[in-house]
Amino acid sequence: MRDDPKGENGDENGDNEKPAVTLPGVVEKIVKPITPSEPEKAQIAVHGADDLYREIRVENTLRNANGEKVPLKPGAEVDVTIEASVDAVEKKTD
Numbered sequence: 001m002r003d004d005p006k007g008e009n010g011d012e013n014g015d016n017e018k019p020a021v022t023l024p025g026v027v028e029k030i031v032k033p034i035t036p037s038e039p040e041k042a043q044i045a046v047h048g049a050d051d052l053y054r055e056i057r058v059e060n061t062l063r064n065a066n067g068e069k070v071p072l073k074p075g076a077e078v079d080v081t082i083e084a085s086v087d088a089v090e091k092k093t094d
Contacts, residue, residue, distance in 0.1 A: 018083045018084060018085060018086065019083070019084050019086065019089050020081055020082060020083040020084070021081070021082050022079050022080065022081045022082075023046050023047060023048045023049065023079070023080050023081075023082075024046075024047045024048075024077065024078075024079060024080075025044045025045055025046045025047060025077070025078045025079070025080045026044065026045050026047075026075065026076065026077055026078065027042050027043070027044055027072045027073065027074055027075060027076040027078060028043045028044065028045050028055065028074070029042075029043050029074055030042055030043075030060060030071070030072070030073075030074055031043055031057060039059045039060065039061065040059070040060040040061075040071065041057040041058065041059060041060055042057065042058055042059075042060040042071070042072045043055055043056070043057050044056050044057070044058065044078060044080065046080050056080070060072055
Protein backbone atom coordinates (compact mmCIF):
# COMPACT_ATOMS: atom_id res chain seq x y z
CA MET A 1 0.00 0.00 0.00
CA ARG A 2 1.01 3.60 -0.33
CA ASP A 3 2.64 5.61 2.42
CA ASP A 4 -0.28 8.07 2.55
CA PRO A 5 -2.46 7.10 5.56
CA LYS A 6 -5.52 8.72 4.00
CA GLY A 7 -7.45 7.08 1.18
CA GLU A 8 -8.24 8.76 -2.12
CA ASN A 9 -11.42 10.25 -0.65
CA GLY A 10 -9.66 11.48 2.48
CA ASP A 11 -10.91 8.78 4.86
CA GLU A 12 -8.47 7.99 7.65
CA ASN A 13 -8.46 4.20 7.30
CA GLY A 14 -7.86 4.17 3.53
CA ASP A 15 -10.71 1.73 2.82
CA ASN A 16 -11.45 3.39 -0.53
CA GLU A 17 -7.82 3.44 -1.63
CA LYS A 18 -6.90 1.03 -4.40
CA PRO A 19 -4.60 -1.72 -3.13
CA ALA A 20 -1.16 -1.19 -4.68
CA VAL A 21 2.46 -2.13 -4.46
CA THR A 22 5.38 -0.16 -5.92
CA LEU A 23 8.59 -2.01 -6.71
CA PRO A 24 11.92 -0.48 -7.74
CA GLY A 25 13.32 -1.31 -11.13
CA VAL A 26 16.02 -0.33 -13.59
CA VAL A 27 15.91 0.05 -17.36
CA GLU A 28 18.20 -2.72 -18.63
CA LYS A 29 18.05 -1.88 -22.30
CA ILE A 30 16.09 -0.20 -25.06
CA VAL A 31 14.74 -2.65 -27.63
CA LYS A 32 14.51 -1.28 -31.16
CA PRO A 33 11.47 -2.43 -33.15
CA ILE A 34 11.79 -4.98 -35.94
CA THR A 35 9.48 -2.94 -38.16
CA PRO A 36 9.42 0.87 -38.20
CA SER A 37 5.67 0.93 -37.48
CA GLU A 38 6.19 -0.74 -34.08
CA PRO A 39 7.15 1.33 -31.01
CA GLU A 40 10.49 1.16 -29.24
CA LYS A 41 10.36 -0.82 -25.96
CA ALA A 42 12.12 -0.33 -22.63
CA GLN A 43 13.13 -3.57 -20.88
CA ILE A 44 12.82 -3.06 -17.13
CA ALA A 45 14.19 -5.40 -14.46
CA VAL A 46 11.76 -5.33 -11.53
CA HIS A 47 13.52 -5.83 -8.19
CA GLY A 48 11.60 -8.18 -5.90
CA ALA A 49 10.09 -10.25 -8.71
CA ASP A 50 10.93 -13.92 -9.32
CA ASP A 51 13.98 -14.43 -11.52
CA LEU A 52 12.07 -15.91 -14.46
CA TYR A 53 9.55 -13.06 -14.42
CA ARG A 54 11.79 -10.16 -13.50
CA GLU A 55 11.92 -8.39 -16.87
CA ILE A 56 9.00 -6.55 -18.40
CA ARG A 57 8.90 -4.63 -21.65
CA VAL A 58 6.79 -1.54 -22.08
CA GLU A 59 6.47 1.07 -24.78
CA ASN A 60 9.28 3.57 -24.29
CA THR A 61 7.11 6.65 -24.26
CA LEU A 62 6.42 8.62 -21.09
CA ARG A 63 5.07 12.14 -20.70
CA ASN A 64 6.79 14.81 -18.65
CA ALA A 65 5.05 17.53 -16.61
CA ASN A 66 4.59 19.62 -19.78
CA GLY A 67 2.89 16.75 -21.63
CA GLU A 68 5.87 16.21 -23.94
CA LYS A 69 6.77 12.63 -24.95
CA VAL A 70 10.08 11.53 -23.43
CA PRO A 71 11.89 8.16 -23.62
CA LEU A 72 13.62 6.30 -20.81
CA LYS A 73 17.40 5.85 -20.91
CA PRO A 74 19.29 2.60 -20.22
CA GLY A 75 20.27 2.47 -16.56
CA ALA A 76 17.42 4.73 -15.43
CA GLU A 77 15.94 3.88 -12.05
CA VAL A 78 12.15 3.59 -12.18
CA ASP A 79 9.22 2.63 -9.97
CA VAL A 80 6.79 -0.04 -11.18
CA THR A 81 3.35 0.29 -9.57
CA ILE A 82 0.77 -2.49 -9.65
CA GLU A 83 -2.68 -1.25 -8.67
CA ALA A 84 -6.03 -3.04 -8.48
CA SER A 85 -9.59 -2.08 -7.70
CA VAL A 86 -10.85 -3.00 -4.25
CA ASP A 87 -13.18 -5.59 -5.85
CA ALA A 88 -10.23 -7.38 -7.52
CA VAL A 89 -8.52 -8.47 -4.27
CA GLU A 90 -9.27 -10.71 -1.33
CA LYS A 91 -8.43 -10.13 2.31
CA LYS A 92 -5.50 -12.29 3.36
CA THR A 93 -6.22 -14.65 6.23
CA ASP A 94 -3.31 -15.57 8.46
